[in-house]
Amino acid sequence: MSEVFLKTPRTQVRRLPQRGAYDRQTAYAILDEGLVCSLGFVHEGQPYVIPTGYGRQGDFLYVHGSAASRMLRTIEQGVPVCVSVTLLDGLVLARSAFHHSMNYRSVVVLGTAEKITGDDEKLRALRAIVDHLLPGRWEEVRPPNDNELLATSVLRVPLEEASAKVRTGPPLDDDEDMGLSCWAGVIPMTLTPGAPLDDPTLAPGILPSAAVESYRR
């Protein structure tokens, strides 16, 4: 498998091309840090963009949902999809309205979703999705039973045609604005976990695992 994606006219970053990246390492680090993807598909000419959890294993991205879901029933038919993941890193406050921006890391994947049919790959994919939330969680919980497996559709999107886009650093104001008296800079933004909240039905004496206690994204 090549270490870089196929760079096609469809995934080439046109606006501010210096922000584009086409290597798997950059894109996979973003996909592995993100928690929610935006899954785009077309149904009767209308685009839909649905937020959903996901997991990655190797060069596939996995999404799952109810076997009865309209979204999954549509995209499991082998239609083109687009999956996008964005991490917001900061608000870029320039001296001019025009140069306001955000610092971010994003990945856009184009491809065709494939429905997973074998139970073994389905279980591996569900494990990737659960462990994506919290590494090691799969080993702590009850695995899916046959009924749950039947009720769950899992799709995979090959990570072949994709690109990343990254903006970092301070605002880039025009020379003639540098004398303005307005403050300029960046407000960093971070997705921060809080202290774990016990399920109200939790039996006394059951404590969060170390992985839950020390959760960091």
Added chain:
Amino acid sequence: MSEVFLKTPRTQVRRLPQRGAYDRQTAYAILDEGLVCSLGFVHEGQPYVIPTGYGRQGDFLYVHGSAASRMLRTIEQGVPVCVSVTLLDGLVLARSAFHHSMNYRSVVVLGTAEKITGDDEKLRALRAIVDHLLPGRWEEVRPPNDNELLATSVLRVPLEEASAKVRTGPPLDDDEDMGLSCWAGVIPMTLTPGAPLDDPTLAPGILPSAAVESYRR
């Protein structure tokens, strides 16, 4: 303007319908808290989902970008779009793999983007986008000049056909799993601003405004 959205088969929440909401108040609170939207459109049969900033004023959502952008040139032709905004509130860790979930608040908007042509509405829209990042920022910075206005395309999406979807609360495990010894609960997640970082070129003595210093989302 009605206080509830048109509830169409296209925006009706089918999976877990009890999580759906169709009132403007719920949806606008989510749109106003979010910073990045996922903008979906179709080009030559392929769906694209592009993350971008936005603003809301009244019953319109505004996005902007370079007049030369492929995305904006495509969607300004009056094609159907889908805009989705998701706020992640927590990881829901159940006793079974099957019941793992996330707490979130999301909005999905369907509609047709319209290109704004008048300079007055364009300026109001750009103000909404800048003030969406940081309320009051527009008054602190240099407004767009004629060249910048020309170089910027602004589109509006009417907030008419939309729905919100919200999950809150603890995991919902099956009765037969309540005796498992595994911890269950929620790890809350919050998008947290850090201390403002001065632009390295900032002149000595220029301090962040109170709005920057006390930034909270």
